[in-house]
Amino acid sequence: MIHYRKILELHDEGISLRGIAASTGHSRQKITEVISLAEKKGLDCPLEEEMTDKWIEEFLFPEKSLEASGRKPLNFDYIHEELAKPNVTLSLLHHEYEAECRASQKIPYSYRSFLRHYSRYADKYKATLRIRRKPGEIMEVDWAGSTSFIIDRDTGEKVKAYIFVATLPCSQFSYAEASLSMDSQSWINAHNSAYKYFGGSTQIVVPDNLKTSVTKHTTRELILNPTYREMAEYYNTVVMPARVRTPKDKASVEGSVGVISTWIIAALRNTHCFSIDELNEEVWKKLDEFNRRPFTRKKGSRLSAFEEEEKFALSPLPIAHFKMSxxxxxxxxxxxxxxxxxxxxxxxxxxxxxxxxxxxxxxxxxxxxxxxxxxxxxxxxxxxxxxxxxxxxxxDNHKLYVDQTPETAIEWAESIGASTLSVIRYLLDTSQNEKQALQSIFSLKKSERNYTKYEIERACKMVVSMTKRPTVKSIQTILKNNKKSDAEQELKRQTDISKNNYGFTRGASYYGGTDK
Structure with a gap:
């Protein structure tokens, strides 16, 4: 049996590798391996009484205890690391383990033994057990049932303050914040603060069926509050509300709410704060103590579990926090x-x-x-x-009116003809104000609905030839008269054509004579 305890104690006293090798009878290579592995796993002196050589061996080399069974040893560090990846399960890892055993012609552990050995390893040596929860996968959120308070400086009245709680189920790392309201604004602001505190976002958010998060939730239909849905999209996460009257869907935050109610809300029962900012300063002090408190059944704390086992799996945050709409x-x-x-x-x-x-x-x-x-x-x-x-x-008719400027008026006149341009320039130069001129020009431009550009140009040419002071009214009158005159001429022409095409003329030849 290797003298693990003695090796670590002599190294802590500053004895050289040569001295430790002479004292224990082990090679310097083995001593170096034991010391480096102990430093990696955080096993420091002084050692407790229960840390015997056998205990240290199981801690540093857990696979050795399994080799005696004649089965292929399990690489627990690899299993624990792989379980952190999305969609990787123990059943998949056991299947791969069995394939390796067949390839190397060794006896594998059954799935039940595989699960039991990993659970025992994770409970003893790791901060998180990754069978049920993946690191960085879920954030559970809720309002605490108990309330805190602040004191109104003017009246001395106690004003209720509501405590928002967010928990990462894998590491049990939590965040808390006080607010004077449970409205949508406070709900979104608290989420922004939680993401900032954690330093990243999770794949899924599990809220309760509050109106600030869910509009409708039935077995067939889920409608999220539009603002809450926007926030989730902004942080690239998915909202999966807990089922109605099913607290087990977010058991971690339910448990944290109870603990936080004791270690934060109850602990501040005799603390008098006069603003929500003062109260939050006290809440965050208690929260830091809460996250640093050691676990009762395993080594480490919520903070150490988060930093070592979960922080790496969170998605990076956007540059700026979500702005509520x-x-x-x-x-x-x-x-x-x-x-x-x-x-x-x-x-x-x-x-x-x-x-x-x-x-x-x-x-x-x-x-x-x-x-x-x-x-x-x-x-x-x-x-x-x-x-x-x-x-x-x-x-279109509104665009035509809005677009009225001297420049657009001249541009339009140029597209019609020289006489029209002369009239438009006269109106712009002689009107009492620009607005009045543009109104007159606009009424002339509307003539394009009923008359061609040629007809407008002809009317303007006629007006310019008759007077040096043309008006839009006179142009419109000429347009109507020209239209009427053109129509009469067209009718007369059509009548003449009709007579020539369809009249009967009987010459002399019809009566037996000779046409001349």
Whole structure:
């Protein structure tokens, strides 16, 4: 039997490897292996009485106790490390172990023995048992049933404070935060703080069926609160609410709530705080003590278990924390705008009288119809009644009116002809103000609905030839008259053609004579 205890005690006293080898009779290579393995596994002097050579051997070389059975030894460190990976189970690892045994012609352990030996190893040497919970897989969240309080400075009244609790089931590492409300804002802020405290996000979040997280939860349908769903997407996690009246679905946080109620809420019963920030400072002090408290049945604490066994598996956080958005439902007005907090935002005119969903954040207003975004605006602040209108949202006739500027008026006139350009320049130069000139030009531009560019140019040319002071009214009159005159001429022409094509003329030859 190797003198493990003596080797470690002599090394702690500063004896050289040569001296330890002479004293114990073991090779310096073996002594080096024992010392380095003990340092790796955190076995330091002074050693307790129960740490005999056999105990130390089982701690440093657990596989040796299994070799005596004649079966292929188990690599517990490999098993424990592989179980941390997604979708890896003990049944899969046992199947692979059996395949190795067949290849090397050795006897394997049965699945039950495989499970028992790993459980015994993890309970004794590891902070976490990875059979049921994967590191970084789940975060369970809830409000504690018990409440704390702060004192109003003015009245001396005790004001209730609610305690949010988040727990990582694998390591039992927990976070707690006090809030004056259990509304959606407080719920989201507490999640942001929990993720920051843990330094990463988990694959799954398991909340209770609170209105701040779940809108509807039945056996057939699950509808999450829109803001909570957004937060989950932002942190790249999935929300899986506990089943109704099924506390075992989040047993870890239920247990932590009870313990935190004792070690934090009850411990602060005689502490008087006058603001929520002061209360949280005290809560976090107690929380740090709680996470550092040693486990009763195994070595380590929640903090050490988290840092050694789970922190590596958390997903990295975004650069900035999630900013909460507010969701509202409203109806689009006949002027293709909707009113949000006395500010007006446009949507495409096709959605007039339709009900839409509005997502409000600090800087942005987004409008959705049937879960599809149809418009977005920078959020307006300040004086009530401001509006944000996008040109693309307007009907064509509104676009025509909004686009009225001297530049666009001249550009339009150039596309018609020289006489039209002369009239437009005259109107812009001689009107009392620009707005009045643009209104006149706009009414002329509307003539394009009923008249061609050629007809407009001809009317302008006629007006310019008759007077040096053309008006839009005179142009419109000429357009109507020209249209009427053209119609009469066309009718006369058609009548003449009809007579020539269908009249009967009987010459002399018809009567037996000779046509001349």
């Amino acid at each position: 507010e969701w509202k439902k409203t109806k689009v007005r006949p002027d293709y705008h909707l009113s949000i907090e006395s500010m007006f935002y446009s949507v495409p005119y096709e959605y007039i009288n339709r009900e839409v969903e509005v997502k409000l954040s600090d800087n942005l207003v987004e409008i959705f119809f049937n879960h599809m975004r149809v418009a977005s605006h920078k959020r307006l602040y300040g004086k009530f009644g401001q509006s944000s209108t996008l040109r693309d949202h307007m009907p």
